Amino acid sequence: MARKRPRGEDESAQFAFSRRSFLKTAGVGAAASTVVGVAATATSAPVVLGPDAVSLTLKVNGTAQKVTVEPRVTLLEALRDHLDLTGAKLVCDRGSCGGCTVLLDGEPIDSCLMLAADAEGHEVTTVEGLGSPDHLSPVQRAFVEKDAMQCGFCTPGFVVAATALLAKNPRPSVEQMKEGLAGNLCRCGTYGRIFEAVQAAARAKRG
Amino acid sequence: MQEEPRTKPPMVKVTVKAGLASAPQVREVEIPQDDIEPWDLDSWAKFRHMGKPLARFEAPLKVTGRAKYTYDVKLPGMLYGRMIGAAIPAGEVVSVDTSRAEALPGVKAVWTAEQKIIRFAGQDVAAVAAVSPQVAEDAARLVKVTYKERPFTPELRAAMKPDAPLVYADAENPAGRDVPHQGNVAGPRPSRRGGDGRGDVEKALGEADATIEASYYCPVHTHSCLETHGVVASWEGDQLTIHASTQGIFAVREGVADALGIDRKNVRVFCEHMGGGFGSKLGPSATGSAFSVVACRLAKMAGAPVRLMLDRQQEQLCTGNAPSALITVKAGAKKDGTLTAVHYVSHGSAGISPGAGTAGPASSLYTGNPNFKAEEYDVFTNAGPSAPLRAPGHSQGAFGLESAIDELADKLGIDPLEFRKKNESSPVRRAQYDPGAKAIGWERRNQKPGDMSTGQWGTLPPTRKRGLGVANGNWYVFANENTGAQVKVHRDGSVEVFTGCQDIGSGFRTAMAIVAAEELGLDPSGVTIRLGDTQFPQGPASGGSTTTNSVAPAVRLAANHARAQVLALAAPMLGVKPEELSAADGKIFVAASPDRAVGFKQAAAKMSGEVIDAVARRPKQYEPVRHDLAGTQFAEVEVDTDTGNVRVVKMVSVNDCGLPVNPLTTESQIIGAMIQGASWALLENRILDANVGTMVNPNLEWYKILTPSDMFEAQVILTPIANLANNTSTAGIGEPPIVPTLAAIANAVYNATGVRVRELPLTPDRVLTALSQARRA
Numbered sequence: 001m002a003r004k005r006p007r008g009e010d011e012s013a014q015f016a017f018s019r020r021s022f023l024k025t026a027g028v029g030a031a032a033s034t035v036v037g038v039a040a041t042a043t044s045a046p047v048v049l050g051p052d053a054v055s056l057t058l059k060v061n062g063t064a065q066k067v068t069v070e071p072r073v074t075l076l077e078a079l080r081d082h083l084d085l086t087g088a089k090l091v092c093d094r095g096s097c098g099g100c101t102v103l104l105d106g107e108p109i110d111s112c113l114m115l116a117a118d119a120e121g122h123e124v125t126t127v128e129g130l131g132s133p134d135h136l137s138p139v140q141r142a143f144v145e146k147d148a149m150q151c152g153f154c155t156p157g158f159v160v161a162a163t164a165l166l167a168k169n170p171r172p173s174v175e176q177m178k179e180g181l182a183g184n185l186c187r188c189g190t191y192g193r194i195f196e197a198v199q200a201a202a203r204a205k206r207g
Numbered sequence: 208m209q210e211e212p213r214t215k216p217p218m219v220k221v222t223v224k225a226g227l228a229s230a231p232q233v234r235e236v237e238i239p240q241d242d243i244e245p246w247d248l249d250s251w252a253k254f255r256h257m258g259k260p261l262a263r264f265e266a267p268l269k270v271t272g273r274a275k276y277t278y279d280v281k282l283p284g285m286l287y288g289r290m291i292g293a294a295i296p297a298g299e300v301v302s303v304d305t306s307r308a309e310a311l312p313g314v315k316a317v318w319t320a321e322q323k324i325i326r327f328a329g330q331d332v333a334a335v336a337a338v339s340p341q342v343a344e345d346a347a348r349l350v351k352v353t354y355k356e357r358p359f360t361p362e363l364r365a366a367m368k369p370d371a372p373l374v375y376a377d378a379e380n381p382a383g384r385d386v387p388h389q390g391n392v393a394g395p396r397p398s399r400r401g402g403d404g405r406g407d408v409e410k411a412l413g414e415a416d417a418t419i420e421a422s423y424y425c426p427v428h429t430h431s432c433l434e435t436h437g438v439v440a441s442w443e444g445d446q447l448t449i450h451a452s453t454q455g456i457f458a459v460r461e462g463v464a465d466a467l468g469i470d471r472k473n474v475r476v477f478c479e480h481m482g483g484g485f486g487s488k489l490g491p492s493a494t495g496s497a498f499s500v501v502a503c504r505l506a507k508m509a510g511a512p513v514r515l516m517l518d519r520q521q522e523q524l525c526t527g528n529a530p531s532a533l534i535t536v537k538a539g540a541k542k543d544g545t546l547t548a549v550h551y552v553s554h555g556s557a558g559i560s561p562g563a564g565t566a567g568p569a570s571s572l573y574t575g576n577p578n579f580k581a582e583e584y585d586v587f588t589n590a591g592p593s594a595p596l597r598a599p600g601h602s603q604g605a606f607g608l609e610s611a612i613d614e615l616a617d618k619l620g621i622d623p624l625e626f627r628k629k630n631e632s633s634p635v636r637r638a639q640y641d642p643g644a645k646a647i648g649w650e651r652r653n654q655k656p657g658d659m660s661t662g663q664w665g666t667l668p669p670t671r672k673r674g675l676g677v678a679n680g681n682w683y684v685f686a687n688e689n690t691g692a693q694v695k696v697h698r699d700g701s702v703e704v705f706t707g708c709q710d711i712g713s714g715f716r717t718a719m720a721i722v723a724a725e726e727l728g729l730d731p732s733g734v735t736i737r738l739g740d741t742q743f744p745q746g747p748a749s750g751g752s753t754t755t756n757s758v759a760p761a762v763r764l765a766a767n768h769a770r771a772q773v774l775a776l777a778a779p780m781l782g783v784k785p786e787e788l789s790a791a792d793g794k795i796f797v798a799a800s801p802d803r804a805v806g807f808k809q810a811a812a813k814m815s816g817e818v819i820d821a822v823a824r825r826p827k828q829y830e831p832v833r834h835d836l837a838g839t840q841f842a843e844v845e846v847d848t849d850t851g852n853v854r855v856v857k858m859v860s861v862n863d864c865g866l867p868v869n870p871l872t873t874e875s876q877i878i879g880a881m882i883q884g885a886s887w888a889l890l891e892n893r894i895l896d897a898n899v900g901t902m903v904n905p906n907l908e909w910y911k912i913l914t915p916s917d918m919f920e921a922q923v924i925l926t927p928i929a930n931l932a933n934n935t936s937t938a939g940i941g942e943p944p945i946v947p948t949l950a951a952i953a954n955a956v957y958n959a960t961g962v963r964v965r966e967l968p969l970t971p972d973r974v975l976t977a978l979s980q981a982r983r984a
Contacts, residue, residue, distance in 0.1 A: 149270065
């Protein structure tokens with residue numbers, strides 16, 4: 001799952017269970033600097049947020065938006081419950097299924113494992129930002145054509161992960177797709193179709 | 208579409224071309240007089256849309272995150288509900304102190320369960336509703352429950368011991384008075400489909416040239432729906448609206464209305480999209496929780512809508528599971544491979560509920576075998592009640608039976624495929640073996656199991672062993688006749704179809720558009736499907752592979768009624784009688800001279816009102832060509848003898864699928880079943896701690912399901928059959944392809960290694976243990 005942490009070499013055990021309770025009253029800025037290495041605040045004194053709601057500015061799908069949330073609110077919860085972007089889903093609640101995958105500065109992350117406060121200053125792209133039903137992205141179009149979904153609950157996460165994979169590797173082999181999408185789970189059993197879709201999207205993008 | 212006694216309608220006989228496309232048979236079927244002439248093999252050749260692959264309609268919404276699931280529904284002023292489950296596996300709730308939770312700012316309602324006896328960890332104890340998910344979680348933590356604990360027994364084999372703690376006191380035993388029981392074991396129940404069996408099994412085993420006896424163990428598999436169970440409940444006066452992640456909106460309506468003591472007419476249930484069910488979402492809530500009713504109560508108490516979704520741990524504990532099973536098979540055959548006896552005994556655990564039954568495949572495969580007996584026992588354990596899971600009991604049962612059949616063939620030195628062919632009772636499966644064998648390359652298998660030099664594998668490292676396996680599966684032709692459909696043709700020629708059924712993810716919505724379009728002579732894109740609303744004509748639950756073949760005939764019949772009215776409008780425009788007309792490609796034309804045509808829209812514009820409104824009830828099921836759905840599967844695996852890791856390389860599934868409406872989504876379902884089955888065979892295992900009785904892996908991290916990196920080549924071969932059980936000759940496909948998967952993989956592992964692993968999942972520890980035992984022996 002290291003792939004989901006863009007600056008993941010510094011994964012503190014603290015962070016692993018901190019998401020709800022630990023940061024409730026603690027210095028969120030300091031914790032953030034440990035976890036995602038926000039260089040700007042790393043050297044300054046800890047910023048204490050909460051426990052009351054704080055105002056944050058999140059840049060989501062190219063637009064800066066203000067949300068007022070408790071500091072313990074995750075990026076996923078902020079997107080879903082406060083910005084009405086419900087494409088990303090909570091499935092496992094602990095970073096093992098990829099259902100909540102969004103792009104943070106172009107890198108896929110599990111938004112259930114990141115506090116909304118830690119996403120400030122970063123570019124967040126959700127599945128809604130990749131395309132709309134009338135203007136599908138190449139990956140989205142390929143998912144439609146290859147039937148790379150059944151119930152569809154994991155699909156937004158896979159679309160985002162596949163988009164990130166193709167941005168890095170425009171011609172992934174089957175083994176590379178297995179590796180690149182390994183952090184996402186589907187229960188209906190669509191992996192085979194997803195591989196077909198990713199390869200079709202790769203072909204379409206190459207033209 | 209209220210249920211009422213149906214008297215046998217007047218019947219008429221029609222001649223059709225039925226059966227396998229490769230072996231058509233002219234046949235007379237009796238159909239109800241008010242039905243239409245059924246689609247048969249001749250129709251199949253002429254279809255414009257049926258049987259042609261079509262991308263599912265809701266796909267653009269799903270790939271862009273716009274599809275709204277229950278979990279995504281947000282109503283003004285909505286609160287967030289949270290269930291609180293029992294922390295102990297057995298005992299009694301002494302007290303529930305909710306005072307601190309109630310005092311927490313933001314908490315709007317608190318509920319506590321009336322049931323005080325606890326029989327599994329995770330059973331409903333209390334619930335809260337609060338202004339945010341975070342506050343609801345805080346409040347749940349503040350609810351203090353005091354228990355009086357009792358001894359418990361969470362695992363099947365331990366629960367069978369005579370001194371095991373009792374899950375139920377004698378008088379409470381839910382197995383039924385007519386079923387004998389001792390300790391936690393109830394049975395034998397006569398096999399549900401095998402009756403009391405046939406012939407004399409003991410005698411036949413004594414006379415057989417070769418016999419085997421072996422026991423197989425299959426663990427509990429949890430459904431692990433990615434969208435957890437949940438509802439959004441809101442009241443407006445006495446009107447209750449529920450958005451539910453469900454496989455049966457009418458089951459939710461019935462269950463909630465009954466529990467609350469309100470009229471069904473005052474409850475409306477919606478399900479537009481749902482994130483997986485696999486059998487666990489057929490009831491009003493879940494088999495081990497009443498969360499839907501609780502959510503409605505919380506909403507009533509708080510005077511605000513409540514969204515209550517279970518969390519992942521709760522999903523693992525109380526929403527059902529596929530029972531574990533300990534299956535013992537004795538089987539005998541003659542030297543020439545004729546199967547002469549099967550004695551099948553299954554001890555299954557559905558947790559606290561009865562009905563683990565796994566004998567289905569045993570009683571309906573190899574029906575030519577003259578001596579057969581099946582006995583099914585329930586073993587109660589302190590674990591959440593089971594729920595149907597894709598072909599309930601059949602994957603476990605086929606794992607036992609088809610492993611045993613393999614062992615018997617091996618003992619006789621007969622190729623396991625040849626053995627199956629020799630004893631095959633289904634003409635459909637007989638036609639399926641060769642295409643499947645060809646697709647997997649059956650000739651490559653190790654002639655001597657475990658000896659790679661007797662197979663054709665090219666160059667592989669010495670620690671990588673490959674092998675091939677085959678196994679059979681079966682399911683049944685079921686339909687729910689209490690099904691209706693409504694078709695509206697508007698004056699602008701636009702068309703809507705209404706069905707009170709839900710799309711579980713099978714592509715149901717798109718399939719119904721294809722059926723309506725075929726009948727109306729339109730393109731499927733011109734048909735809008737409205738579904739998942741109890742205000743629409745009653746639809747079946749999405750389960751048992753019944754959805755398509757229950758609803759499609761009603762949709763076709765309603766579309767046919769609408770078509771007749773549009774043809775009547777077109778007739779004067781073309782100066783002919785309506786019966787001289789036909790419809791296709793958006794046009795209505797004179798059948799004898801297709802150039803004389805008007806557009807469907809032009810004809811519709813002549814209607815006197817605003818809408819042609821046609822309603823139909825699903826016609827009664829006909830006497831079909833086949834009562835079962837046959838399938839067979841082949842697997843290629845690679846076993847790493849150093850690490851014990853088993854990898855599926857390829858699977859081939861050959862399935863009877865009726866006349867497939869949309870092969871694209873049909874094949875997707877079959878591939879999905881192979882993946883879910885492979886996941887069960889290789890990885891999945893619910894582990895309940897013997898010491899504390901709670902689940903060790905109530906998540907998706909240690910409860911392993913197959914990931915993209917485990918994906919194998921999956922090939923589907925459809926065996927289209929005009930079964931003539933209904934006017935569309937469609938069938939369901941959700942269940943059949945998961946039935947043989949476990950056994951096909953286990954049999955392939957045997958062919959690769961020469962070692963039989965009789966307990967699933969085929970994890971490295973089990974494989975290495977079996978390999979080392981075999982070396983010692």
